[in-house]
Amino acid sequence: MNFFTTFVSLVAIVAIFFVFRTLRDRRRRRGLPYPPGPKRLPGAKTYGDVISLRVPGQVIVILNCPKPARDLLDKRSATYSARPVIPFYDLADWGWLVPTARYDDAWRARRKIIDHGLRPSASLQYQPLQRTKALDLVRNLASSPERFREHLELCQGAIIMPSVYGYDVKERGDRYIDVASEISKLLWRTILPGALLVNDLPMMGYLPEWLPGMAFESLARHGRKLGEDMRYPPFQFVKNGMRSGTARPSMTLTNLQEVDDIDSPESENAQRLIAEALGSLYTAGADTTVSAMATFFLMLVQYPDIQKKAQAELDAITGRTRLPDFSDRARLPYTEAICKELIRCRVVTPLGAPQDMTLFIVVASVLSVFTVGQAKDALGNEIQVDCVSTGALVR
Numbered sequence: 212m213n214f215f216t217t218f219v220s221l222v223a224i225v226a227i228f229f230v231f232r233t234l235r236d237r238r239r240r241r242g243l244p245y246p247p248g249p250k251r252l253p254g255a256k257t258y259g260d261v262i263s264l265r266v267p268g269q270v271i272v273i274l275n276c277p278k279p280a281r282d283l284l285d286k287r288s289a290t291y292s293a294r295p296v297i298p299f300y301d302l303a304d305w306g307w308l309v310p311t312a313r314y315d316d317a318w319r320a321r322r323k324i325i326d327h328g329l330r331p332s333a334s335l336q337y338q339p340l341q342r343t344k345a346l347d348l349v350r351n352l353a354s355s356p357e358r359f360r361e362h363l364e365l366c367q368g369a370i371i372m373p374s375v376y377g378y379d380v381k382e383r384g385d386r387y388i389d390v391a392s393e394i395s396k397l398l399w400r401t402i403l404p405g406a407l408l409v410n411d412l413p414m415m416g417y418l419p420e421w422l423p424g425m426a427f428e429s430l431a432r433h434g435r436k437l438g439e440d441m442r443y444p445p446f447q448f449v450k451n452g453m454r455s456g457t458a459r460p461s462m463t464l465t466n467l468q469e470v471d472d473i474d475s476p477e478s479e480n481a482q483r484l485i486a487e488a489l490g491s492l493y494t495a496g497a498d499t500t501v502s503a504m505a506t507f508f509l510m511l512v513q514y515p516d517i518q519k520k521a522q523a524e525l526d527a528i529t530g531r532t533r534l535p536d537f538s539d540r541a542r543l544p545y546t547e548a549i550c551k552e553l554i555r556c557r558v559v560t561p562l563g564a565p566q567d568m569t570l571f572i573v574v575a576s577v578l579s580v581f582t583v584g585q586a587k588d589a590l591g592n593e594i595q596v597d598c599v600s601t602g603a604l605v606r
């Protein structure tokens with residue numbers, strides 16, 4: 212392609228982008244003005260409880276205090292509660308991923324499948340596994356503390372995969388975990404406003420791939436392949452286990468046992484929904500929990516006095532003769548408050564705060580065994596912590 216063609220293509224794409232955006236904004240507003248808000252850059256003035264903000268490609272309306280948030284998102288959720296449409300996700304065929312899917316009948320069906328395995332009564336069955344993996348984490352941290360992030364990722368993967376598929380993860384580099392981690396990273400990176408031009412200008416999805424700015428096409432193909440690798444091979448692993456009688460208890464097995472005949476074509480749709488629903492869990496639960504765990508280590512370094520208080524609480528319960536367990540939870544309000552604070556103070560996803568049992572047992576076990584502080588250089592001086600956020604939706 213010569214310089215002239217490239218230049219004309221670029222000008223055409225930019226022109227289409229602005230025309231499209233203007234038309235879209237007008238259509239969205241249907242003649243009503245947006246709430247007041249800073250022009251392009253946030254200003255210092257206060258604009259009130261409901262403000263709007265323009266970022267490339269979209270207008271964000273911010274509900275600045277609980278009353279309008281409750282009035283609109285709770286009381287009138289049928290109108291105002293929805294997930295953003297991400298054109299790249301359509302190109303990558305990621306509509307099946309439950310945490311980002313649109314609210315439709317398929318989402319409801321997948322949500323029901325997940326609910327079976329994650330409702331509070333069902334989640335009690337994962338506690339022994341969570342505790343075992345928290346202890347493995349403690350061992351790994353003792354042997355190579357500098358690789359703590361890797362150990363956290365392994366710990367969470369080694370809890371999710373057996374729970375969902377009855378599949379044991381022993382070390383990093385596991386084939387299923389690698390695929391799941393790769394898709395998670397792509398997912399959280401490409402959801403952000405301005406991350407990809409096609410998200411602001413969906414019609415780019417119909418343009419030929421040789422035009423400049425179309426690299427998202429190959430990224431989408433890669434995402435589609437990752438999505439297939441994530442849903443079907445571990446699902447097939449459970450089906451094979453069912454046929455040979457070796458399948459271990461898991462959410463997938465429980466759901467497949469309710470399917471009349473796993474080899475009949477009539478059950479294909481039901482099986483697809485199970486594979487999609489449960490294939491979403493790594494994406495939903497791994498990076499989120501790992502991010503909160505990583506924040507925990509940062510906080511330990513930054514607030515040694517809080518670490519001491521939590522250790523005193525834990526020692527009083529365990530007498531330093533054993534490691535904490537879930538049965539101690541009700542008597543550990545300070546440790547419990549730390550878990551809540553971890554999700555609040557450096558928000559994992561800017562959307563909400565769930566209960567996380569893994570976070571509790573990891574926090575309690577690590578505090579019982581280690582005192583985490585700043586690393587020291589060769590001269591014994593403390594090395595300041597580099598506080599880096601990835602900038603993706605799940606940090």
Ligand code: HEM
Nearest residue numbers: 309310325492495496499500503559560562563564565567
């Ligand atoms: C600290 C850890 C976690 C955080 C901060 C977190 C955060 C969130 C948030 C904010 C949402 C709502 C997204 C929305 O409605 O648009 C969500 C949804 C979801 N999360 Fe988590 N999560 C965490 C751990 C987990 C774990 C461990 C699992 C399961 C293994 C999980 C499974 C899900 C699922 C399936 C959804 C989608 C629910 C639906 O569509 O109704 N999450 N999570």
